[in-house]
Amino acid sequence: MAWDRRRVAVIRAWGLAAGLAAGVVLAGVTLVVSDVYLDLPTLRDRVRIVHVFPGLAAVVLPFPLVDRTPGLTLMSARPPVVLALFRLGGVLLTSAPVVAALLLVGWTLPGALVVVAFLGIAAAACALAGLWYWVPMMGLLVVWLQWGSREEVVHAGGVWLSVDVALFVVGSALYVALECGRVRSLTREAGTSSGRRRGADTIRP
Known part of the structure; x- marks a missing residue:
């Protein structure tokens, strides 16, 4: 029972429930408007709105990859690499409804898994830019929509x-490496700060 409570607390702290809800909403909208066309000012040709959703998923869904509770991370008994992999697995789960929706509207599996490729790039962006990861991902979405062969x-x-698997693996590997380095740096800083406090406590006037 205690383990279940810890699991629920982690899901809440990481925002995975909200991420899954966002994935379900994106999937529902994908199914409803898949054949709608948009006229965007920066594009020469009209674009099917369904092409927006792989990139939009990479803007909306990856926020659980950003560690907003570093104190809890430092107290975890699990190694940083395991925590990073758990986060990646959780974000993959939140993207599953979008992948399923693309399959239902006629995309092939390799085509639908472009969502996973976008998430791999977003994972690297999360490690490099933190909560500002959405800025480069919005730029990538614009480039994607400009691409004539989409x-x-x-x-x-x-x-x-x-290609999808390679982009996800490379982006995920970069995310895991940078996250582990960040946690090790936080651990060293916490140890140094704790040592200074202990030293200060032993000095009496």
């Missing part, structure tokens, strides 16, 4: 599957 992704084949 419609080919709908019917993408096996080569795209390799």
Whole structure:
């Protein structure tokens, strides 16, 4: 029972429940407006709104990757690499409804998994920019919409599957490495601060 309470507390602290809710909402909107076209000022041609959602998912869903409770992270008995992998797994779970929605509107599996590729890039952005990760991801979304061959992704084949997996693995590896380095740095700072306080307590006038 205590373990269950800890698990619920972690889910709340990381924001995974909110992330999953956001993923479900994005999936629902994807199913409803998949055939709607948009006229955007920066684009020469109209764009199907469904192409917005892979990049939008990478703007909305990755926030659980940003550690907003570093004190709790330092107190965790699990190694930093395990915590980082758990966060990545949780964000993958939140993206599952969006991937499923793209499959339901006719995308191939390699095409739908472009969402996962975007998340890999977003993971690296989270490690590098923290809560400002959405800025480079918005820029990437604009570039994606400018790309004239984006419609080919709908019917993408096996080569795209390799690209999707590679981008996710590389981005995730960078995220894990930078997060572990950040936690080690926090641990050293906490140890130094604690040592100074203990030293100060032993000095009497």
